[in-house]
Amino acid sequence: MTESIVYPYIPNSVDSIKNEMMNEIGIESVEELFEAIPKHLRIEGRLNIPGPILSEIDLKRHVESKLKKNVSCDEYTSFLGAGCYNHYVPAICDEINGRSEFLTAYCGETYADHGKCQAIFEYTSLIGELLDMDVVGLATYDGGQAANTAIRMTNRITGRKEILVSENISKSLIMQIKEFCDFxxxxxxxxxSCTGNIDLNDLEDKISGETSCVFIENPTYLGSIEDKGMDIGRIAHENGAVFVVSVDPSSLGILEAPASYGADVVCGELQPLGMHMGYGSGLGGIIACRNEEQYIMNLPNHYYSLYENEKGEFGFARSLNSRTSYHSRENAVEYLGTNVGLWAITAAVYLSLMGPEGMYDLGKNIVYKSNYAREKLNGIDGITVLFDEGRPFKEFVVNFDKSGMKVEEINDWLLKEKIFGGKDLSQEFPQLGQSALYCVTEKTTREDIDNLAHALNKIIN
Structure with a gap:
């Protein structure tokens, strides 16, 4: 029989309290709580893990020993991206989001949390200006959920069930879409093959009266700028489909906002706007749409609005709550939470600090460095930069087939040079051979790029 352990850091781990809770909800074992999870996804028996460390000082020593094994992007030069980016975070972002009235991610009650309501209203206003969109909802859990929320909206609007996406889309995002939108x-x-962008002829061949939406990433997952957005939107609309665009907000200081080339719904990842990289933290999804009833009433997020009462006093509050799971959970089209309120506020601080000129400088800086890095690496024997006729933003694909080496092997050698190499694409995109997705941001210096080129040349040649 397994010895019962009372964990000092886990509430209600005393057997008598656990039994009282199970009796209250009418179950005989904790296992009954997990019956909804399919059996093939569950591990039978106990996990082979060490026993608990019950002493606080021993636990602290153990955790610190594990953390010391990590190497951060402040210690090594990073060329990793693929959805989570090493952007500079201004000190004011941490100063504001560390304030006690903001630090909790939860949003509080509409009538009791006016400061946070105003702060999130400012977020929606700033994102609306960046996207050139009239309607912006509260941030979602991450960019992946925002994309899926947008796609599910199109199904409710059109009644159709077919999604058209680029073959170069993130495989991680496709996994989410197939699960989140499994119907x-x-x-x-x-x-x-030269630009990495959508083939318009193939799009016209495949779109039909069953197509709910045409979904594109711009820039694409592999770094190319889709410069035929107007044509993609036209093809979608001519066939009665909704045009959904997922954006990298750090690109919008120099690229046209998706609304200008026909996007009906815009989504994206907030992390580039003042959030540190983390193990799953610091993520939030952008979701915005046209100012039309069919979109507004199908966007299941909270809206934050400015109100004027009969005395002429202004205030901030949530509006149209009846559309959300907060109002009617059993009839909700999607379940949402306010756990990303902190990151919405952080993004508002970042955009307020940067302003239009700052966002333009950011985008220009990244484009210059992207092109410099691409040209520098393309000049090394054994390396080929793919999609070389496309216009890169922040990321680009490097192929190592001519070197005879695997990306995994190259990245192991780069670690010895204190460099995190590009993301290995050989499993996600086997048709691209031994390729990696390299990323540069405004934090990447010319010296960093030159050091990378020197290290790769030494490794390969």
Whole structure:
């Protein structure tokens, strides 16, 4: 029989309290709480893990010994991206989001949390200006959920169940879409081998009266800028489909906002706007739409609005709560939370600090460095930069087939040079051979890029 342990850091781990709780909800074992999880996803028996460390001082010593094994991007130069980026976080972002009235991610009651309501209203206003969109909802859990929320909206609007996406889309995002939108069908559109962008002819061949939406990433997952957005939007609308665009907000200081080339719904990841990289933390999803009833009433997020009462006094509060799971959980089209309120406020601080000129300088800086890095690496024997006719933003694909080496092997050698190499794409995109996705941001210096080129040349040649 397994010895019962009372964990000093886990509430209610005393057997008598656990039994009282189980009796209250009418179950005989904790296992009954997990019956909804399919059996093939569950591990039978106990996990082979060490016993608990019950002493606080021993636990602290153990955790610190594990943390010391980590190496951060402040110690090594990083060329990793693929959805989580090493952008500079201004000190004021941490100063503001560390304030006690903001630090909890939860939003509080509409009538009792006016400061946070105003702060999130400012977030929606700033994101609306950045996207050139009229309606912005509260941030979602992350960019992946925002994309899926947008896609599910299109199903409710059109009644259709087919999604058209680029074959170069993030495989992680596709996994989310197939799970989150499992009642819909994903169809892939070919991409041009020279630019990495969507093949318009293939899009026209595959779109039909069953297509709910055409979904694109701009910039794409592999770093190319989709410069035919107007044509993609036209094809979608001519066939009665909704045009959904996922954006990298750090690109919008120099790229046209998706609304200008016909986007109906815009989504994206907030992390580049003043959030540190973390193990799953610091993520939030952007979701915005046109100022039309069919979109507004199908966006299941909270809206934050400015109100004027009969005395002429202004205030801030949530509006149209009846659309959300907070109002009617059993009839909700999607379940949401306010746990990303902190990151919405952080993004508002970042955008307020940067302003239009700052966002323009950011985008310009990244484009210059992206092109410099691409040209520098393309000049090394054994390396080929793919999609070289496309226009890169922040990321680009480097192929090592001519070197005869695997990306995994190259990245191991780069670690010895205190460099995090690009993300290995050989499993996600086997058709690209031994390729990696390299990323540069405004934090990447010319010296960093030159050191990378020197290290790669030494490793390969």
């Amino acid at each position: 819909m069908t994903v169809k892939f559109v070919k991409c041009d």
